[in-house]
Amino acid sequence: MSGETDKTEDFDLIKRFIHGENRAFNELVLKHKNKVFNICYRYTGHYEDADDVAQEVFVKVYKSLKTFRFQAAFTTWLYTVTINTCKNKVSGARYRFFKSIFGFNKQYANDENADIEFGDEKYSPRQTSETKEKMNIIQTAINSLKSTQKEIVILRDIEGLSYSEISKITGLKTGTVKSKISRARELLKTKLEKML
């Protein structure tokens, strides 16, 4: 029920924006920024990159919001834009070049026991060193997944979306999504076995 009210609320905001009320767009940003940011953070594994990508997502939304068809939920469309922007950012030659120079991306992508200095340290609440280490290990394991597996795990296990929603966002069949998430979780289980 809350999903439906959310949907109609989003549609109202979009209609107001289309009619020239720029404040409605600000409300949309404030409403969805944390979810978009969290997806970006889990995808890139870096706070500053997540900030950059999340901003880019909302700029894209601002540009193409007038062409929104009101057929599917706004969040489905928003998450599709988010996932595609993340993909482009991470697979971009410039991004990979800088990451190969500074090296940390390789480190946390391949070495599951690596102690990673995440940019969110100053922003997140204080954690015990044990919990922090656990978080880092899980994030490292997520980063080691293939692109599609990663996006499905983020959408399902971290954001809690349904399989049909994930299917719409990724453009894959529900059966394919299920088989991909099974493989991804199996990989994560073997990577996190020591910790568990």
Added chain:
Amino acid sequence: MNKICKKVQILLSLYIEDALENQEKKMVASHLSDCMECQHQLKLMQKTIDNLHQLEKINAPQDFLINVQQRVSAQSFWQTLKKIIFFPFYIQSPAPFASILAVLVLVVFLQKTGLHNKVTIDSMKDIKTGADLNKTHRYKKQKEAAITSERSSAMIQDVSKSIISKTSKRKRVFIFAYKKSFSKET
């Protein structure tokens, strides 16, 4: 670990979520009741999923909205600038516009600096000297023609003298008449 164990372990996460079809669900359940290893793997999978669910949600920074607004306004500024420059003239690409502008600038520059006038005066000078040259050339030709006619008449005189000395009086009269008529012609 046999083949069935492998197959079951891949399905374990979906079994936990109750996202399997009835047939697969029954198969996994019956295997789990017999296999200790797969039961252990089921517990591990449950923990893995729990850990993913418990991952902390990272919030966007406080100035996120301001940064988005700045980006949007920066991009819309460039878009409006593009519209102002190109749309009123229906120019699709900047190349023709730039070439027209370059020609206009060149014309204004030439007129302001006076280079254009200088060029025309120089060219006039060239034309004047060219006319002079033509005149002298024509004069030279006339002079040459006069010299050649003088030379030919002198040659005729020489020839006639030699002939006179050799031929008879009648012939001498004839030559005299010929000479006279020739000089009249030239």
